[in-house]
Amino acid sequence: MDKTYHISSYCQIKNSRISLDGKLxxxxxxxxxxxxIKSAAQHLNTKYPKFYKMDNLSKLAFLAADxxxxxxxxxxxxxxxxxxxxSNKASSLDTDRTYQASISxxxxxxxxxxxxxxxxPNICIGEISIKHQLHSENCFFIFDSFNADHLWINAQSLLxxxxxxxxxxxxxxxxxxxxxxxxxxxxENGIIAHNPNEIKRLFKTWQT
Amino acid sequence: xxxxxLSYHNITSSLGFDTITVFNHLKNKKSGIQLVEDSTRxxxxxxxxxxxxxxxxxxxxxxxxxxxxxHLEKMLILSLSKTIKASGIEIxxxxxLIISTTKGNIDVLEDQNHFPKERAYLGQLxxxxxxxxxxxxxxxxxxxxxxxxxxxxxxxxxYLKEGIYDHIFIVxxxxxxxxxxxxxxxxHAMSDAHCRPYDQDRTGINLGEAAVSVLVxxxxxxxxxxxxxxxxxxxxNDANHISGPSRTGEGLFRSITTAxxxxxxxxxxxxxxxxxxxxxxxxxxxxAIAIDRLGLNHTPLNSLKGYFGHTLGASGLLETIIGxxxxxxxxxxxSAGFKxxxxxxxxxxxxxxxxxxxxxxxxxxxxFGGCNTAVLFRKVS
Numbered sequence: 410m411d412k413t414y415h416i417s418s419y420c421q422i423k424n425s426r427i428s429l430d431g432k433l434x435x436x437x438x439x440x441x442x443x444x445x446i447k448s449a450a451q452h453l454n455t456k457y458p459k460f461y462k463m464d465n466l467s468k469l470a471f472l473a474a475d476x477x478x479x480x481x482x483x484x485x486x487x488x489x490x491x492x493x494x495x496s497n498k499a500s501s502l503d504t505d506r507t508y509q510a511s512i513s514x515x516x517x518x519x520x521x522x523x524x525x526x527x528x529x530p531n532i533c534i535g536e537i538s539i540k541h542q543l544h545s546e547n548c549f550f551i552f553d554s555f556n557a558d559h560l561w562i563n564a565q566s567l568l569x570x571x572x573x574x575x576x577x578x579x580x581x582x583x584x585x586x587x588x589x590x591x592x593x594x595x596x597e598n599g600i601i602a603h604n605p606n607e608i609k610r611l612f613k614t615w616q617t
Numbered sequence: 618x619x620x621x622x623l624s625y626h627n628i629t630s631s632l633g634f635d636t637i638t639v640f641n642h643l644k645n646k647k648s649g650i651q652l653v654e655d656s657t658r659x660x661x662x663x664x665x666x667x668x669x670x671x672x673x674x675x676x677x678x679x680x681x682x683x684x685x686x687x688h689l690e691k692m693l694i695l696s697l698s699k700t701i702k703a704s705g706i707e708i709x710x711x712x713x714l715i716i717s718t719t720k721g722n723i724d725v726l727e728d729q730n731h732f733p734k735e736r737a738y739l740g741q742l743x744x745x746x747x748x749x750x751x752x753x754x755x756x757x758x759x760x761x762x763x764x765x766x767x768x769x770x771x772x773x774x775x776y777l778k779e780g781i782y783d784h785i786f787i788v789x790x791x792x793x794x795x796x797x798x799x800x801x802x803x804x805h806a807m808s809d810a811h812c813r814p815y816d817q818d819r820t821g822i823n824l825g826e827a828a829v830s831v832l833v834x835x836x837x838x839x840x841x842x843x844x845x846x847x848x849x850x851x852x853x854n855d856a857n858h859i860s861g862p863s864r865t866g867e868g869l870f871r872s873i874t875t876a877x878x879x880x881x882x883x884x885x886x887x888x889x890x891x892x893x894x895x896x897x898x899x900x901x902x903x904x905a906i907a908i909d910r911l912g913l914n915h916t917p918l919n920s921l922k923g924y925f926g927h928t929l930g931a932s933g934l935l936e937t938i939i940g941x942x943x944x945x946x947x948x949x950x951x952s953a954g955f956k957x958x959x960x961x962x963x964x965x966x967x968x969x970x971x972x973x974x975x976x977x978x979x980x981x982x983x984x985f986g987g988c989n990t991a992v993l994f995r996k997v998s
Contacts, residue, residue, distance in 0.1 A: 493854075498738065498740055499738065500721075500738070500739050500760055502737060502738070505720075505723065505726065505737070505796075506726065508796065508800070509723075509726040509727070509796060512660075512795060512796070512799045513727065513728055515660070518799075520799040520800060520802065520803040521803060522800070522803040522804045522860075525799075525800035525803055525804070526859055526860040526985060528720070528796075528800065529719060529760070529761075529762045529984075529985055529986060530760050530761075531760065531761045531762050531984075531985075531986040531988060532762075532859050532985060532986045534854070534986055534988075535854065535855075535858075535859040535985070535986035535987040535988070536859060538854040538855075538856040538987060539856050539857065539858070539859070539987070541856075542856050543854060543856055544853050544854055544855070544856050544867060544868060544871055545853060545854060546851070546852050546853065547761070547852060547854050547986075547988060548759065548761055548768060548772060548852070549759070549760055549761050550757060550758060550759060550760075551738075551739040551740055551743070551758035551759075551760055552740060552755075552758070553740040553743075553744070553755075559757060562775065562776065562779055562781060563772070563775060565779065566775040566778065566779050567775075570775075570778070570879075572851070572875070
C-alpha cells in the first residue's frame, strides 16, 4: 500500500505579518518590505549575516524556510534529505528590473555581478540549501497564480520515488511592492493530510 | 512500471533548424560560434552563437501566422511546431506542456522594445505557447538556471509516472540579450574567442541561443527511430555557493549517484557522458572532480558548448537531443575547442569524431544557485 503523507507545518509571510501553523509569530507596523523583513529577522533571531546581502525574493523565501526548518528541530548531526519545490508568478522580475535599470543608460552603465546573480528565481533555493546544508532535489516553477495541484504532484512524486524524506514546498512571490510567502513541509508525520484541497485551504486561510 | 521515453524532437539553433542538419554540422566540425556584430540587438560585439533575425523571420513565415511574436516566442513556436507535427500526436487533455527557460522574454524590459513590459512574465510566455498550439492544459514553466532544460526531462517523467499525462511536449529556449551579455561580462566569464571546455587555455564561455523541443511519452507506439528510455535521474544542490560551483563537485556527484541508483546500472555501463563544460575555470574543474570521484575518468565525454555556445535554459535539452543522435548514429562527437587537458583529474575527452557502438549515455548540467542535474538514457531499438 502507498504511504500517506502529511503537511507537518506551514509558514506565511504577508502584509507585515508572519505566522507559523496559523499562529501569529511576528507582526509589524512597517509597511515597506525591506525594513519589515530586517526587523523580522532580528526579532526571530535569524543570526545569518548573508541574509542582509540577499535580494528581496531570497530574503522572503529564506526567512519562511528558516522558520519552518528551525521549528522542525532537525538533528544537526545527521544529514536531512529535504527537497525544495518552490513557485511564484513574478520569477526574479523584481531584481531583473533593478538590473535592467543598471544597463539601460549607456552613459550610466553599471552592471553589477552581485545583482545579476539574483536574476534567477532558483537562487533563493540555493540560499536555503546553503544555510541548512540541503544537498537535495530542487526545482522552481512559474505559475500565473498559486497552483496547489502541481506542488502536490511534485511533492508526492519525490516522496514516493524516495528521492526525498521531506519536501519543502510552496509559493514565494515578490513583485514591485507586493510580496507573499506560503511555505509548508510535507513528510510522513503530521496531522494535516497532504492533498490539493488541504493545500488550497491553508493557502486561503491566510488570505483573509 | 511506467517507462518513459524521449521521442520526436527538434533543434532550432545557430547551426540550423532541424536536428539532422545540426548533427551533420557537428560531424563536420562546424561551429555556430562567431564574432557577432549586430548593433540592432547587442550593445557590443562578442563571440557567440546567435540565430539572426532575418533567418528566424524567414523560417517563421512558413507558419503563416498573423500574430506578432517576440524573437524568443518565434524560436519556441518554430521548434515545437516541428516536433508536434513529427509526432502526429493530437493535442487533447492527456497531453502536457512544459516550457523551460531562464530569462524568457527578458528583452522586453529594454526601453526600445515595443512589446508590453508584462510580456516578461514567464506565465505569459507559457500562455502564448499554450494558445498557439491549442494545448488543453496550462503550460508548466520551469526556471531553474542552467539546468532548466535537462531538469524539465526529470519533471516530465514525474508527471508520466504519476499518470497525470500520457504525453508531454517540452520546449526549452533562451535568448542572448544585453541583459545576460552584460551580466556574464560583469562576472568576467565571457571568452573573447571560441570557448575551449576543459582545455588548459580556456578563457570562459560563449553565449548561444537556441530553442529545442522533445516529446516525452510512456507510449511505445509513439517512438521515433532514435528514441531513448529515461533510466534514472537526480538533481542535487551543492549547498555551497550561489554563483560558484562546489570545489568537491558535491551536488553533481550526488546527482549522478542518484541517477545510477534509480537506473540500477554501474558507472562502467555508461558509454558516453555529455557534460556541461562551460569552459570557465571553476565549472570545468568542479566537473572533473565529480567525474573522478565516480570513477568515470575513462568514459568518453564531450562538451558541446564549442558548437552552440552556452544556450542557458535550452542547453541541457539541446545536448540531450544531440546525445540521442549520437546513440542512433553510433557516433561520438569531438569536444570542440579541446587540445590539452586543463583540469586536475584525468578525463577521456573525445578529440576526434569517431564511430562507436553506443547504448547508454549520461547527460549532466550545473547552474547558478548550486543546482545540478544528471539523467541517464538508453537506446530503445
